[in-house]
Amino acid sequence: MKLSRDQLLSMYRQMWTIRFFEDELAAAYMEGKTPAFDIGSGPVPGEMHLAAGQEPVAVGTCAHLKKQDTVVGTHRPHHFAIAKGVPLDKLAAEIFGKETGLGRGKGGHMHLFDVEHNFSCSGIIGAGFPPACGAALAAKKMGKDWVAVAFAGEGAANQGSFHEALNLAALWQLPVIFIIEDNSWAISVPKGKSTSIPDNSTRAAGYGIPGVRVDENDTLAVYEVLGEAVARARRGEGPSLIEVKTDRYYGHFQGDPELYRPKDEVSQLKANDPIQKLASQIMAQGAATQAELDAARDAAKADVAGAMEFARTSPYPAPEQALENVFV
Amino acid sequence: MxxxxxxxxxxxxxxxxxxxxxxxxxxxxxxxxxxxxxxxxxxxxxxxxxxxxxxxxxxxxxxxxxxxxxxxxxxxxxxxxxxxxxxxxxxxxxxxxxxxxxxxxxxxxxxxxxxxxxxxxxxxxxxxxxxxxxxxxxxxxxxxxxxxxxxxxxxxxxxxxxxxxxxxxxxxxxxxxxxxxxxxxxxxxxxxxxVPEKAYTIPFGVADIKRPGKDVTIVALAMMVQRALDAADELAQEGIDAEVIDLRTLVPLDRDAVINSVKKTHKLIVVDEDYKGFGMTGEIAAIVAESALDYLDAPVKRLAVPNVPIPYSRPLEQFVIPSVEAIGNAARQLVKK
Known part of the structure; x- marks a missing residue:
């Protein structure tokens, strides 16, 4: 699948949008938390799970998706949301707990709902597989060629919901793609200590569906494999299971002391950064100039700065609004 | 010690x-x-x-x-x-x-x-x-x-x-x-x-009176015990003597501790970080209604999370979880009557 120059630049810009968004949030998160770290302090309190380093799985997948397609993300959801087209302003405002946020400040960073862009996520591990099946079932019943994508970490592939959903999707030939985002760590537990096999995509055989592993944190490699899975789903040929190797630059959550992780692991991962890799690939194809890449990066930076400004200057909800929206 | x-x-x-x-x-x-x-x-x-x-x-x-x-x-x-x-x-x-x-x-x-x-x-x-x-x-x-x-x-x-x-x-x-x-x-x-270094046990079903008092009973668990104690400190400066009962175990439940305290203070506040509906506050109020209703000088006050999920944004969350101030105000209202 040949990508046009515009597509490549758009993906490259999206990668930077995600990276800047996460890095800006990491900084905002620490405001009000020094010198004494208190998880409940500052403009962005609570748990914060950032996805810097994990851009390829989101961008390479969502490049195939349309607005009507459904994406269900995880507790580490920002890269999926951004790649699916969730507006940055409302995303940032939700994370800052503001009234202008996606959920009027009620949901927070693990609980994002964008009805218009068919995006949602959950703080519960493995919770996304079944609702993705449901979105795919709905598309099928309505006679649409829409697909659904469920993302989850490699730790989630040991949840019952994963296996039940795979069987259901295979049985009913649902247009759904299950994507295991393998960043090697389920908080402190490495994959080898949690999973009986090295490659989760081989579990597809147990359900009679295609399974593929993308063994590098490479946006174009993800794009290539997902092209076939999405096309297959749109043709009505049923689900696929894809595992993508990726890299978690930050801790499980901000403030995670990461004593379980080798000290130099992250610096080694960063030496193979996926954004630089995509830049090299684009340059090697002659698809864009360095100046065009720089312009895309600058545009991403400006977008993120604008979203953060919107979030910071938006009002908090009135306390009494806590009582609204239990029911419609 | x-x-x-x-x-x-x-x-x-x-x-x-x-x-x-x-x-x-x-x-x-x-x-x-x-x-x-x-x-x-x-x-x-x-x-x-x-x-x-x-x-x-x-x-x-x-x-x-x-x-x-x-x-x-x-x-x-x-x-x-x-x-x-x-x-x-x-x-x-x-x-x-x-x-x-x-x-x-x-x-x-x-x-x-x-x-x-x-x-x-x-x-x-x-x-x-x-x-x-x-x-x-x-x-x-x-x-x-x-x-x-x-x-x-x-x-x-x-x-x-x-x-x-x-x-x-x-x-x-x-x-x-x-x-x-x-x-x-x-x-x-x-x-x-x-905390003693040697092993020791605390029996289940025995509440602990974390602060004795005579004017109003506050029944709570976990964080709400701590907030009730903070509120009781403030109330003491105003001449209100609150008794704070830490249930410690819900099952088994020390009904007698609650009933005996109400017989002494004649006023009851139940504070809970759980949802208000169908929860601990209702259970305690029902026990007192069954076994010590005649001792109450005023209706029971229940402070708990109004029946909404816990919201993310700080002003919303602070609004729904009972605060020291809310506990203190409930006591002031009860004792004034």
């Missing part, structure tokens, strides 16, 4: 588990991030270093499997202490708990024993939103067959944990994240207490 060392609740819990592991080779620990990490909230800190990975086991994110396995291991003669990181996560494995762990003893006519301690973190107040901030003990107390332990300070935490491990029944042990004395989450200073 001036020379007694003080511990955080997290250290008191891990020490209790360590002492029971030394005492009884059948005791072992399993759960997510309990070994290398030491428990996300420190309840199992230092255990894997001391007892090794065979007795302190990190599990996959497979709660139905490992909590069901704890039930099975207990039936076969072991005494597992199993942690699930947040009480909010129990939905994924609820069947193994409420249809099996809770009911098996009864269905066996009392012949089968399931000495499992199911330990979990609960509570909000730090903006972790709807899926990581609940307390939910009322939900588990509702199902017959589970003992429910909810400590409010380090001394109680150790004694109650040792009792939990030695109990031949399933015990759910809820620790409030904001009481654990973590370096990264604000906590009330009163949760850190002197």
């Amino acid at each position: 001036a020379n007694e060392r003080e511990l955080t609740m997290a250290k008191a819990i891990s020490e209790a588990i360590a002492q029971e592991m030394e005492r009884d080779p059948r005791v072992f620990v399993l759960g997510e991030d309990v070994a290398v990490y030491g428990g996300i909230f420190g309840a199992t800190q230092g255990l894997v270093e001391k007892f090794g990975p065979d007795r302190v086991m990190d599990t996959p994110i497979s709660e139905t499997a490992f909590i069901g396995a704890a039930t099975g291991a207990a039936a076969a003669g072991m005494r597992p202490v199993v942690e699930l990181m947040f009480v909010d996560f129990f939905g994924v494995c609820m069947d193994q708990i409420y249809n099996h762990l809770a009911k098996n003893t009864y269905m066996s006519g009392g012949n089968a024993r399931f000495p499992v301690v199911l330990m979990t973190a609960m509570g909000g107040g730090y903006n972790d939103a709807a899926q990581h901030s609940q307390v939910l003990y009322g939900l588990f107390a509702h199902v017959p067959g589970l003992k429910i332990v909810v400590p409010s300070n380090a001394y109680d935490a150790k004694g109650l944990m040792i009792s939990a491990i030695r109990d031949d029944n399933p015990v759910m042990y809820f620790f409030h994240k904001g009481l654990m004395g973590l370096g990264w989450m604000k906590y009330p200073e009163r949760t850190i207490t002197p």
Whole structure:
């Protein structure tokens, strides 16, 4: 699948949008938390799970998706949301707990709902597989060629919901793609200590569906494999299971002391950064100039700065609004 | 006891588990991030270093499997202490708990024993939103067959944990994240207490009068005990003498402690971090209505989370979780009448 120059630049810009968004949030998160770290302090309190380093799985997948397609993300959801087209302003405002946020400040960073862009996520591990099946079932019943994508970490592939959903999707030939985002760590537990096999995509055989592993944190490699899975789903040929190797630059959550992780692991991962890799690939194809890449990066930076400004200057909800929206 | 060392609740819990592991080779620990990490909230800190990975086991994110396995291991003669990181996560494995762990003893006519301690973190107040901030003990107390332990300070935490491990029944042990004395989450200073080094037990079903008083009874659990004590300090300066009762266990429940206190003060406030509907506040109010209604000088006041999920944004969350100020105001209104 040949990508046009515009597509490549758009993906490259999206990668930077995600990276800047996460890095800006990491900084905002620490405001009000020094010198004494208190998880409940500052403009962005609570748990914060950032996805810097994990851009390829989101961008390479969502490049195939349309607005009507459904994406269900995880507790580490920002890269999926951004790649699916969730507006940055409302995303940032939700994370800052503001009234202008996606959920009027009620949901927070693990609980994002964008009805218009068919995006949602959950703080519960493995919770996304079944609702993705449901979105795919709905598309099928309505006679649409829409697909659904469920993302989850490699730790989630040991949840019952994963296996039940795979069987259901295979049985009913649902247009759904299950994507295991393998960043090697389920908080402190490495994959080898949690999973009986090295490659989760081989579990597809147990359900009679295609399974593929993308063994590098490479946006174009993800794009290539997902092209076939999405096309297959749109043709009505049923689900696929894809595992993508990726890299978690930050801790499980901000403030995670990461004593379980080798000290130099992250610096080694960063030496193979996926954004630089995509830049090299684009340059090697002659698809864009360095100046065009720089312009895309600058545009991403400006977008993120604008979203953060919107979030910071938006009002908090009135306390009494806590009582609204239990029911419609 | 001036020379007694003080511990955080997290250290008191891990020490209790360590002492029971030394005492009884059948005791072992399993759960997510309990070994290398030491428990996300420190309840199992230092255990894997001391007892090794065979007795302190990190599990996959497979709660139905490992909590069901704890039930099975207990039936076969072991005494597992199993942690699930947040009480909010129990939905994924609820069947193994409420249809099996809770009911098996009864269905066996009392012949089968399931000495499992199911330990979990609960509570909000730090903006972790709807899926990581609940307390939910009322939900588990509702199902017959589970003992429910909810400590409010380090001394109680150790004694109650040792009792939990030695109990031949399933015990759910809820620790409030904001009481654990973590370096990264604000906590009330009163949760850190002197804790004896030797093992000791605190019996279930015995409430603790954390502060005696004569004007109004405040019944609470966990963080709400601490907030009630703070409110009582403020009230004392205004000449209102509040009695703070820490239930410590919901199942079994110390009904007499509540009734006797109401007979003395004639006024009752029940404070809960759980949802107001169908929960602990209603249960306590009903007990008093059944057994001590004539002693009440005023209607019971219930402070709890109005029936909404815990919101993320700070002003919203602070609005729904009972505050020191709200507890104080409820007492002032009752005593004024």
